């Protein structure tokens with residue numbers, strides 16, 4: 001079934017999504033509201049919209065991915081786009097072609113929107129200068145993973161009502177729509193922060209939503225985060241600590257991060273077994289959090305290392321919802337960037 005583009009999109013000023021640090025709180029609210037509308041409009045899996053009809057979207061990934069790659073592909077197809085997926089291992093990159101030449105080649109074949117993942121931090125920032133379409137960062141090195149942060153925020157918005165007594169809870173006027181935020185909420189991010197583009201992007205969105213964010217891991221995996229906290233974190237509610245019990249205490253949500261063995265230099269961790277014993281998120285450790293604490297993980301997980309299997313599958317786990325919500329959020333990103341138009 002195909003449905004017309006009955007969704008009026010709001011004005012959007014960004015032509016690219018390279019990170020979330022340039023998005024204002026009203027823009028984050030807009031993105032989530034648009035995602036709501038796409039989720040409703042495509043609740044029937046057979047429904048396809050024509051918002052991106054005639055638009056060629058290329059998903060160019062230089063690093064492995066399941067969730068981001070698949071959900072971008074589904075999101076683009078639900079919007080009616082023509083989609084091509086290119087992995088570095090199956091392309092002329094293996095013959096030595098540069099990123100710039102690859103992008104120019106894709107543009108010459110009609111690519112209008114480029115979703116890219118690259119192992120080098122900052123790589124997507126090179127592309128807008130040589131590509132006339134829209135660029136979306138699907139994860140670059142340790143630096144940023146903007147759509148993961150957006151879908152995480154969207155998932156928390158779905159799972160956590162605004163706290164009683166907050167501006168949202170007390171908003172006056174019959175029929176007035178309450179503004180959602182994370183003010184008064186504590187979110188702990190526990191794991192390998194050093195190598196985590198997910199953590200770096202989430203710091204912006206979670207603190208923009210008003211959350212009290214605690215970053216936690218062994219000090220070797222907190223480098224840079226402790227220093228940022230010590231400078232006052234630009235006035236954001238942000239703490240970095242190696243004390244996992246302090247980080248989790250009274251938390252509303254705990255976001256666990258993968259130990260990124262593939263990016264880890266020697267000497268950062270004594271052993272995975274020791275990490276799991278000291279920082280792994282278990283039921284027992286979660287007893288210090290709020291009784292109905294929510295648990296998140298961007299995936300892929302090392303179960304038994306950073307998260308116990310019964311926590312990953314337990315009642316407070318949002319992990320499946322995170323994956324599911326990635327589709328609506330990525331639909332919103334694609335549609336809004338397209339509405340902003342290509343670079344003139």
Ligand code: CP
Nearest residue numbers: 065066067068298299
């Ligand atoms: N969260 C995330 O980026 O997962 P993938 O590597 O599977 O895309």
